[in-house]
Amino acid sequence: MSAIKFELKHICKQTGARYGILETPHGSFETPIFMPVGTQATVKGLSPEELKSMDAEIILSNTYHLWMRPGEDLIEEAGGLHQFMNWDRSILTDSGGFQVFSLSGTRKIEEEGVHFRSHIDGSKRFLTPEKAVDIQQALGSDIMMQLDECTPYPAGKIYVKNSLERTTRWLERCLNHQTTSNKQALFGIIQGGMYPDLRKQSAREIIAFGTPGVAIGGLSVGEPAVEMYRMLDVIQPLLPEHKPHYLMGVGTPHHLFEGVLRGIDMFDCVWATRLGRNGAAVTSIGQVTVRNATYARDFSPLDPNCDCYTCKNYTRAYIRHLIKADEIFGLRLTSYHNLYFLINLMKQIRMAIQNDCFGDLFMDFKKQFDSQRR
Amino acid sequence: MSAIKFELKHICKQTGARYGILETPHGSFETPIFMPVGTQATVKGLSPEELKSMDAEIILSNTYHLWMRPGEDLIEEAGGLHQFMNWDRSILTDSGGFQVFSLSGTRKIEEEGVHFRSHIDGSKRFLTPEKAVDIQQALGSDIMMQLDECTPYPAGKIYVKNSLERTTRWLERCLNHQTTSNKQALFGIIQGGMYPDLRKQSAREIIAFGTPGVAIGGLSVGEPAVEMYRMLDVIQPLLPEHKPHYLMGVGTPHHLFEGVLRGIDMFDCVWATRLGRNGAAVTSIGQVTVRNATYARDFSPLDPNCDCYTCKNYTRAYIRHLIKADEIFGLRLTSYHNLYFLINLMKQIRMAIQNDCFGDLFMDFKKQFDSQRR
Numbered sequence: 101m102s103a104i105k106f107e108l109k110h111i112c113k114q115t116g117a118r119y120g121i122l123e124t125p126h127g128s129f130e131t132p133i134f135m136p137v138g139t140q141a142t143v144k145g146l147s148p149e150e151l152k153s154m155d156a157e158i159i160l161s162n163t164y165h166l167w168m169r170p171g172e173d174l175i176e177e178a179g180g181l182h183q184f185m186n187w188d189r190s191i192l193t194d195s196g197g198f199q200v201f202s203l204s205g206t207r208k209i210e211e212e213g214v215h216f217r218s219h220i221d222g223s224k225r226f227l228t229p230e231k232a233v234d235i236q237q238a239l240g241s242d243i244m245m246q247l248d249e250c251t252p253y254p255a256g257k258i259y260v261k262n263s264l265e266r267t268t269r270w271l272e273r274c275l276n277h278q279t280t281s282n283k284q285a286l287f288g289i290i291q292g293g294m295y296p297d298l299r300k301q302s303a304r305e306i307i308a309f310g311t312p313g314v315a316i317g318g319l320s321v322g323e324p325a326v327e328m329y330r331m332l333d334v335i336q337p338l339l340p341e342h343k344p345h346y347l348m349g350v351g352t353p354h355h356l357f358e359g360v361l362r363g364i365d366m367f368d369c370v371w372a373t374r375l376g377r378n379g380a381a382v383t384s385i386g387q388v389t390v391r392n393a394t395y396a397r398d399f400s401p402l403d404p405n406c407d408c409y410t411c412k413n414y415t416r417a418y419i420r421h422l423i424k425a426d427e428i429f430g431l432r433l434t435s436y437h438n439l440y441f442l443i444n445l446m447k448q449i450r451m452a453i454q455n456d457c458f459g460d461l462f463m464d465f466k467k468q469f470d471s472q473r474r
Numbered sequence: 475m476s477a478i479k480f481e482l483k484h485i486c487k488q489t490g491a492r493y494g495i496l497e498t499p500h501g502s503f504e505t506p507i508f509m510p511v512g513t514q515a516t517v518k519g520l521s522p523e524e525l526k527s528m529d530a531e532i533i534l535s536n537t538y539h540l541w542m543r544p545g546e547d548l549i550e551e552a553g554g555l556h557q558f559m560n561w562d563r564s565i566l567t568d569s570g571g572f573q574v575f576s577l578s579g580t581r582k583i584e585e586e587g588v589h590f591r592s593h594i595d596g597s598k599r600f601l602t603p604e605k606a607v608d609i610q611q612a613l614g615s616d617i618m619m620q621l622d623e624c625t626p627y628p629a630g631k632i633y634v635k636n637s638l639e640r641t642t643r644w645l646e647r648c649l650n651h652q653t654t655s656n657k658q659a660l661f662g663i664i665q666g667g668m669y670p671d672l673r674k675q676s677a678r679e680i681i682a683f684g685t686p687g688v689a690i691g692g693l694s695v696g697e698p699a700v701e702m703y704r705m706l707d708v709i710q711p712l713l714p715e716h717k718p719h720y721l722m723g724v725g726t727p728h729h730l731f732e733g734v735l736r737g738i739d740m741f742d743c744v745w746a747t748r749l750g751r752n753g754a755a756v757t758s759i760g761q762v763t764v765r766n767a768t769y770a771r772d773f774s775p776l777d778p779n780c781d782c783y784t785c786k787n788y789t790r791a792y793i794r795h796l797i798k799a800d801e802i803f804g805l806r807l808t809s810y811h812n813l814y815f816l817i818n819l820m821k822q823i824r825m826a827i828q829n830d831c832f833g834d835l836f837m838d839f840k841k842q843f844d845s846q847r848r
Contacts, residue, residue, distance in 0.1 A: 140795075140796075140799045140801055141792070141795065141796075142796060142801050142803045142804075144801065144802060144803075145802045145803060145806075146803070147803065147806070148787075165799075169795070169798065169799055170770070170791070170794075170795040170798070174770065174771060174791065174795075177771060177773070178773055178789065178791060178792070184789075184791075184792055185792065186787045186788060186792075396544065396548070397548060397551060399551070399552055413522075413560045414560060415552065415558075417544070417548065417552060417558075418515070418552070418558055418559065418560075420544075421514075421515065421543070421544040421548075422514075422515075422516060424543065424544075425514045425539075425543055427514055427516050427518065428518060428519045428802050428805065428806075429516045429518075429519060429520070429521065431802065432519075432521070432802075
């Protein structure tokens with residue numbers, strides 16, 4: 101029996117976008133959904149209560165970071181990641197692979213796994229498909245990911261082909277190693293770079309394992325957006341209709357819309373929180389870089405069309421002051437708004453899908469969002 | 475008519491400690507009270523709602539910092555400090571003098587005021603008693619402080635005498651300049667260093683002006699604690715019984731008890747929040763430096779006897795992880811607990827005064843608080 105249950109409830113007649121319900125051991129929620137990222141067992145600057153107040157239903161946490169610090173054994177001893185971080189809703193963990201490839205300077209990929217050095221203490225480490233499963237089982241996430249190689253952009257075709265075939269073999273090893281399939285769902289990951297035929301090959305191979313959900317990796321890694329959309333177009337017809345489709349690491353408003361249009365049900369991205377920590381807000385009228393001097397005496401809210409805690413109570417002038425004065429509360433306020441914005445956007449998207457007018461929403465959104473672009 | 479109203483409700487039969495009610499234009503609260511410090515129009519890391527959830531009734535904000543950034547004119551334009559920072563309870567502002575003396579490297583004191591350079595942009599500034607009043611009137615605090623000189627420790631007697639006499643003259647200028655006495659109370663400040671006769675002289679001079687409250691400055695500036703207590707003992711008999719007594723910049727648990735014992739009604743201090751940001755907690759069993767390795771696998775709360783948000787939901791191990799990983803949420807959790815601890819301690823103190831057993835509470839507290847001291 102699978103640890104999760106996915107029900108496809110409606111397909112938008114205007115666009116084919118999907119609306120569904122996903123149930124995990126820690127709750128049930130509607131899709132398409134955006135998952136805030138809690139890298140180190142915390143969504144930067146925000147409390148679990150604040151995340152709940154904006155209706156966050158599932159967060160992503162990073163296996164690599166927790167493995168390095170504080171260590172998955174400590175978290176297991178604490179009763180698992182949910183209890184450790186006081187988050188009783190759903191958690192998805194990645195496999196650690198992405199950070200091994202992006203954070204550690206020197207790394208060596210073999211069939212058996214990846215050798216690398218910790219970015220914290222320089223110690224030698226070895227990540228295998230089995231180890232990735234072990235760590236995620238200790239963390240106790242609701243959804244875990246297979247170890248894969250996220251091929252960089254650009255990459256040669258032979259490299260990408262070898263890499264995706266290894267990713268397929270690694271999925272098999274992950275599945276063979278997993279002992280918690282009744283409590284944790286394990287997703288396979290489609291790779292294949294920017295090569296349509298390789299994307300198809302990977303999709304067929306990964307989907308054949310029948311994992312309870314299917315992820316698409318290796319996109320939004322520096323390629324032009326149209327390339328990403330083209331890859332999604334290639335993959336979409338192959339995806340299992342009655343399983344959730346997760347597009348990894350994608351989360352700007354435009355990309356969310358484009359992904360939903362192509363049958364994606366789950367998204368995660370650090371973009372919104374990172375933007376907030378850099379003193380900028382994503383709003384219904386585009387990006388507002390509130391740390392700029394132009395907002396010094398602007399006593400209006402970050403987003404004129406938002407009813408979040410930040411926008412109801414604070415002005416751009418105040419938030420700018422906090423950011424200029426290096427006050428943590430400024431980052432809290434922008435991060436809160438930015439996540440609220442994306443989560444609320446997904447609510448509107450789900451509503452529009454159910455009402456068969458997702459295409460209209462997309463067009464209206466673009467018009468308003470890009471209106472201030474200079 | 476005064477902007478504030480103070481009612482002395484009870485004097486502890488065991489100790490002489492005072493319990494009262496202080497009413498400002500933004501609310502009424504019991505004394506003795508601890509005021510969290512919101513230096514730059516924010517109590518570092520915490521939201522107004524969090525401060526309210528721990529029953530903070532009045533906060534202190536720093537005139538110097540707000541004058542330098544974002545500027546008192548901007549805050550006035552925002553509708554005053556309360557509205558700017560979304561805090562509708564009481565605010566006390568200092569005069570800016572303390573920071574001029576402690577933050578700016580070069581400064582020159584004259585009868586007219588103090589010349590100094592901004593610690594932010596190095597610009598030349600001049601703070602006079604009149605300017606201190608102007609800024610605080612623009613901020614719109616409930617209680618404002620006269621410009622004084624906080625004499626350093628140690629300081630020669632002639633210097634201290636000249637200084638305190640100038641502080642007296644500055645109080646007169648502040649009062650002559652103030653135009654908002656029906657909306658803002660202006661407190662005089664007793665100086666006099668560590669010289670009993672000078673403290674008495676200053677107390678007599680300052681109290682003679684009949685300000686609605688009286689502050690004691692220049693203590694907790696590096697002197698041995700017994701010196702501070704001795705000065706308070708000298709001043710106490712001279713203080714007006716039916717006005718609030720404010721001991722500036724004091725706020726460790728022991729000092730709060732010792733101050734209350736000597737008739738103090740109001741306290742402020744950055745100690746608790748600074749301690750929190752440094753990864754340590756003040757608890758009923760003493761200081762817990764939670765960032766230390768000894769707490770890595772300690773799955774108990776910061777304080778075994780605390781029911782605050784932090785202690786109810788998070789372990790020392792989790793908080794230590796956040797601090798080691800430079801996660802803001804760790805500072806939020808320790809800061810929250812530390813302020814809650816002091817505010818809750820003051821509640822217990824007020825209760826004990828009303829029950830004529832403040833001395834017993836003090837003894838019990840010391841026993842438990844110092845129990846872990848090694």
